Amino acid sequence: MNDRRTILTETVDRLFANLAEVGAREDGGKEFDGHWQSIEAIGLPLLMIPEEAGGFGGDWEDAGVVFRALGAHGLGLPLGETVLARAWLGRIGHKAPEGVGLFAFAKEGPDESATTLNDLPWTDRADWILLLRPDRWSLLDAAGAETRERNLLSGDPRASLVFHALDPIADGPLSEGTAMFFAEAALLRACQIAGAIETMLILAIDHVRERRQFGRPLARFQAIQHQLAILAEENAAASCAAASACQSATLGEAGFEIAAAKWRASRAADIAADIAHQVHGAIGFTREYALHAFTLRARAWGRDFGNETYWARTVGRIALAERPKPLWHWLTDRSDRLLETERKRNE
Amino acid sequence: MTPNFPPIRTAPAAAGLRAELRAFFASSVKGMTPARRARSWSGWDEEFSRALGQRGWIGMTWPEELGGRGASQLERYAVVEELLAAGAPVAAHWIADRQSGALLLRYGNEALKADMLPRIAAGELYFCIGMSEPGAGSDLASLRTRATATEGGWRVNGSKIWTTHAQHCHYMIALVRTGADAGDDRHAGFSQLVIELASPGVTVRPIEDQTGDAHFCEIFLDDVFVPAEQLLGQEGEGWNQVTAELALERSGPERFLSSHVLIEQLLATLCDQPGNTLTALTGAWAAELWTLRQMSLAVAAKLESGENPMIEASIVKDLGARFEQSVPRDLQAAYDDDAWGHDDGDLRETLSYLTAASPSFSLRGGTREILRGIIARGLGLR
Ligand SMILES: Cc1cc2nc3c(=O)[nH]c(=O)nc-3n(C[C@H](O)[C@H](O)[C@H](O)COP(=O)(O)OP(=O)(O)OC[C@H]3O[C@@H](n4cnc5c(N)ncnc54)[C@H](O)[C@@H]3O)c2cc1C
Numbered sequence: 001m002n003d004r005r006t007i008l009t010e011t012v013d014r015l016f017a018n019l020a021e022v023g024a025r026e027d028g029g030k031e032f033d034g035h036w037q038s039i040e041a042i043g044l045p046l047l048m049i050p051e052e053a054g055g056f057g058g059d060w061e062d063a064g065v066v067f068r069a070l071g072a073h074g075l076g077l078p079l080g081e082t083v084l085a086r087a088w089l090g091r092i093g094h095k096a097p098e099g100v101g102l103f104a105f106a107k108e109g110p111d112e113s114a115t116t117l118n119d120l121p122w123t124d125r126a127d128w129i130l131l132l133r134p135d136r137w138s139l140l141d142a143a144g145a146e147t148r149e150r151n152l153l154s155g156d157p158r159a160s161l162v163f164h165a166l167d168p169i170a171d172g173p174l175s176e177g178t179a180m181f182f183a184e185a186a187l188l189r190a191c192q193i194a195g196a197i198e199t200m201l202i203l204a205i206d207h208v209r210e211r212r213q214f215g216r217p218l219a220r221f222q223a224i225q226h227q228l229a230i231l232a233e234e235n236a237a238a239s240c241a242a243a244s245a246c247q248s249a250t251l252g253e254a255g256f257e258i259a260a261a262k263w264r265a266s267r268a269a270d271i272a273a274d275i276a277h278q279v280h281g282a283i284g285f286t287r288e289y290a291l292h293a294f295t296l297r298a299r300a301w302g303r304d305f306g307n308e309t310y311w312a313r314t315v316g317r318i319a320l321a322e323r324p325k326p327l328w329h330w331l332t333d334r335s336d337r338l339l340e341t342e343r344k345r346n347e
Numbered sequence: 348m349t350p351n352f353p354p355i356r357t358a359p360a361a362a363g364l365r366a367e368l369r370a371f372f373a374s375s376v377k378g379m380t381p382a383r384r385a386r387s388w389s390g391w392d393e394e395f396s397r398a399l400g401q402r403g404w405i406g407m408t409w410p411e412e413l414g415g416r417g418a419s420q421l422e423r424y425a426v427v428e429e430l431l432a433a434g435a436p437v438a439a440h441w442i443a444d445r446q447s448g449a450l451l452l453r454y455g456n457e458a459l460k461a462d463m464l465p466r467i468a469a470g471e472l473y474f475c476i477g478m479s480e481p482g483a484g485s486d487l488a489s490l491r492t493r494a495t496a497t498e499g500g501w502r503v504n505g506s507k508i509w510t511t512h513a514q515h516c517h518y519m520i521a522l523v524r525t526g527a528d529a530g531d532d533r534h535a536g537f538s539q540l541v542i543e544l545a546s547p548g549v550t551v552r553p554i555e556d557q558t559g560d561a562h563f564c565e566i567f568l569d570d571v572f573v574p575a576e577q578l579l580g581q582e583g584e585g586w587n588q589v590t591a592e593l594a595l596e597r598s599g600p601e602r603f604l605s606s607h608v609l610i611e612q613l614l615a616t617l618c619d620q621p622g623n624t625l626t627a628l629t630g631a632w633a634a635e636l637w638t639l640r641q642m643s644l645a646v647a648a649k650l651e652s653g654e655n656p657m658i659e660a661s662i663v664k665d666l667g668a669r670f671e672q673s674v675p676r677d678l679q680a681a682y683d684d685d686a687w688g689h690d691d692g693d694l695r696e697t698l699s700y701l702t703a704a705s706p707s708f709s710l711r712g713g714t715r716e717i718l719r720g721i722i723a724r725g726l727g728l729r
Contacts, residue, residue, distance in 0.1 A: 198349060201349055201726075202349070205726055205727065205728065208728065209727070209728070219728040219729070220729070222720075224728075225719065225720065225723035225728045225729060226716070226719040226720075226723065228723060228726055228728060229665070229718075229719035229720075229722035229723050229726070230719070232349060232350060232662065232722055232725075232726055233662050233665060233666045233722070235349060236349075236350055236351075236352055236642060236659075236662050236666075237638050237639075237642065237666060239351070239352065240352040240354065240638060240641050240642045240645065241634075241637075241638045241641065243352075243353065243354050244354040244637075244638075244641045247354045256637075257637070259630075259634070260633065260634035260637045260638065261634075261638075263630070263631065263634045264634055264635070264638045308631075309627055311630070311634070312626075312627040312628075312630035312631040312634065313623060313626050313627045313630055314630065315629075315630030315631070315633050315634045316625075316626035316627055316628070316629040316630025316631075316633070317626060317630070318630075318633075319614065319629050319630065319633045320614070320617070320621070320626065320629065323614055323615070324615070326432075326611050326614070327610060327611060327614055327629075327633055327636075328432040328433075328607065328611065329365075329369070331633070331636065331637060331640075332365065332428075332429075332432075333365070335358070335640075336358040336359075336360065336362070336365070339355070339356065339357055339358040340358055340362070342356060342357070343356075343357050343358070346356075
């Protein structure tokens with residue numbers, strides 16, 4: 001890890017740990033504004049915007065560190081959403097507005113009639129929404145929507161927004177389609193999942209060493225040890241996949257790596273959440289104990305921006321399209337090429 | 348800190364190395380049936396091993412004067428993963444290249460090294476692993492084979508079992524008891540001996556496995572003489588030495604590539620537009636393969652920098668075995684999918700072989716339960 005990234009990692013870990021302690025919880029939070037200010041104070045919402053353009057700078061690997069830390073500290077603030085929406089607007093060539101931003105994908109073309117955006121986090125706190133449709137982007141004022149179907153079962157407050165008439169603050173054509181934006185949204189979730197699983201593992205380890213039954217700590221039971229070994233394996237896989245995909249996204253086109261990483265992280269989220277809950281017993285099922293801040297979110301994130309089936313099919317189509325080249329040749333050549341780019345860059 | 352796997356930062360192989368290997372496979376491996384290639388590191392082929400040795404692809408990390416070329420661990424990794432993915436029959440030199448040679452290099456005396464390493468690197472001298480015994484499987488420390496000091500060396504009595512390819516090998520590196528029987532310290536009193544299998548008193552009996560191959564053996568050792576120079580490392584240090592050996596045995600790409608030939612065979616057989624089930628299945632395999640390779644490369648980089656990543660290696664091996672075992676199982680479950688292509692029998696034969704072989708993937712080299720125990724210890728649970 002380079003020095004800059006080490007400092008970033010330490011900084012966000014310290015900040016997020018403090019914020020988490022103040023108790024940002026999923027109720028929409030009295031703490032939201034204070035937290036957001038702390039995050040703005042160090043410039044994080046301008047991550048991935050080039051320093052020349054007045055941003056925080058940083059590449060996908062830097063962003064990955066921050067997104068992962070969000071998941072690890074159970075901070076469900078829409079920082080990742082704001083960062084990506086701003087970075088994308090920058091790439092599109094439009095200056096991003098201030099405040100809390102979200103993004104959403106919709107299938108229809110440039111239809112100006114009513115639009116419903118489902119399952120968005122933190123709708124009450126958002127100032128604006130970047131809507132991406134196959135051939136058009138629109139910047140919407142969050143205040144112009146009606147909120148429906150609120151729920152807390154995804155960890156963060158989520159809701160559907162209904163825009164009875166689309167009256168964008170700004171909009172324009174999208175010449176390259178939405179695929180790469182969608183993939184980056186998936187990578188954000190993969191990083192958050194990796195962070196959340198790491199904390200599930202740590203909570204589970206602490207719990208089974210502390211809690212005693214049958215006269216000894218749960219950690220002494222082999223059945224428990226083996227469950228946690230599997231949890232550690234899933235943690236390792238999700239984490240390595242997400243970090244590798246961030247590395248690839250920094251170096252070039254990373255369609256395959258992101259697809260693979262989101263598939264792996266989503267899969268790990270379910271296995272890990274099952275185990276973490278099982279070894280915690282009833283206490284882990286309470287609102288008071290923190291486990292749900294990681295398990296509910298990780299499962300919801302697994303579903304967001306393409307679930308396991310979606311990404312498995314995507315990877316499958318890529319592998320099949322490369323035929324008759326063997327999968328092995330294609331995969332290793334690609335990886336060698338990416339790493340060669342990194343070597344040249346560091347020269 | 349939980350075990351971590353930072354992505355590697357430089358390509359494992361110099362440009363051109365893969366192309367060179369693949370060109371060699373095109374003439375030497377491609378013509379073999381897929382079911383034969385699926386045997387890969389269980390496939391015995393001395394001619395192939397010698398051909399590899401001539402090209403400098405065995406013992407690559409060893410010093411030049413001992414037959415190697417001073418290559419990095421990652422470069423060796425690239426060669427090994429190419430061999431496995433192609434399904435090359437590498438069994439003859441496999442163990443010697445992976446672990447026996449490394450042990451000799453580290454613990455062998457100069458004469459032993461000078462005699463053996465160049466012949467291993469040439470693909471001519473073959474080794475097997477003598478750890479397990481009839482009464483000592485997972486609980487290796489309960490082994491009973493004993494070596495007693497005698498004039499000029501040791502006399503060994505006992506037996507070993509499940510010794511892969513012992514019937515074809517020249518030497519076995521055996522873990523034996525040289526000290527007192529297990530006292531308080533269960534790991535004290537072991538030593539490693541290089542036993543020549545042609546010695547008087549050695550009987551090797553092959554055991555047929557459920558795939559029909561006679562690949563592993565039972566070995567009886569009846570007053571076998573082993574010269575003193577063939578004690579590896581320190582007397583009494585066998586347990587620590589064997590633990591380091593197991594890290595080499597557990598971390599490599601052979602722990603997730605055992606079913607790879609089947610994946611390639613499916614891709615080559617499938618029709619142009621397979622249905623959703625098989626598309627998703629190949630996608631899931633490719634994604635898991637990529638993830639495991641990234642993890643395994645991270646472990647190789649740790650080995651290269653001198654760390655002993657026992658826990659990380661166990662994680663890769665257990666996840667890898669789960670993957671290797673899922674490939675034939677999932678394919679069998681999807682076999683009736685409409686998109687099934689035109690199999691002329693090769694795919695079915697490969698699938699049958701791997702279905703029969705796959706139970707061993709989570710046994711050989713340390714069972715799933717033992718690996719999970721190691722991981723749990725690493726997490727501070729035991
Ligand atoms: C194909 C193949 C090749 C092999 N090649 C070699 C070789 O070349 N050289 C060599 O020395 N050995 C070799 N082995 C042996 C291998 O190392 C052993 O099979 C392995 O260590 C397990 O020992 P075991 O078979 O006696 O099973 P056991 O130890 O009897 O185990 C049976 C089951 O009980 C479980 N178990 C055991 N102890 C515990 C515990 N404490 N907690 C929970 N579960 C437990 C095991 O995980 C396993 O599921 C090979 C094995 C195979 C299958």
